[in-house]
């Protein structure tokens with residue numbers, strides 16, 4: 001059992017999702033604030049859900065190029081442990097938000113080729129965590145949560161100055177290989193544990209966490 005692997009399950013929308021994630025032993029629960037996503041939560045729904053989260057489950061709000069006002073509404077209403085910025089926020093914007101809201105920040109960086117790797121170093125200077133995710137394909141509706149993996153060999157053996165999380169197309173079937181190949185100590189999944197877009201599946205969540213920690 002590889003207990004030092006920490007798992008994030010992203011895109012929870014129902015109380016039963018929280019139970020499934022916590023009982024599986026995941027460390028993070030992600031709430032998506034992005035209207036085009038099938039996992040989108042409005043602030044009131046996210047507040048209600050977050051208030052039911054078991055103690056010890058870290059609650060992560062995921063936003064995409066959100067305005068100050070949007071972030072203020074979320075942070076004031078929803079008890080959170082981390083902000084995940086999943087848009088084109090610059091390192092300067094990220095640093096500004098980290099100072100303003102006093103919450104740990106995880107910045108998602110899309111990877112498709114070697115050319116995308118320097119951004120991890122640049123953001124790594126201003127964040128608390130990095131999310132190393134698959135770069136969305138051109139024309140994709142969603143900046144993340146697409147169920148697509150990137151070539152994990154691109155980051156094999158690489159390290160950054162802050163904790164990082166591997167994401168993109170992970171499933172119960174491939175997560176062990178992904179961890180072995182990349183050396184990731186944290187993994188994140190959304191599509192790979194769903195029975196339909198936006199519908200989390202408790203059995204797949206349990207299987208994913210078990211495989212990640214095997």
Ligand SMILES: O=C(O)c1ccccc1NCC(=O)[C@H](O)[C@H](O)COP(=O)(O)O
Nearest residue numbers: 010037144145146147168169189190191
């Ligand atoms: O999950 C979404 O719907 C989403 C929408 C807009 C921006 C980001 C989104 N998800 C970000 C995540 O952290 C996902 O867990 C990550 O991209 C991995 O997704 P998947 O490949 O589906 O496991």
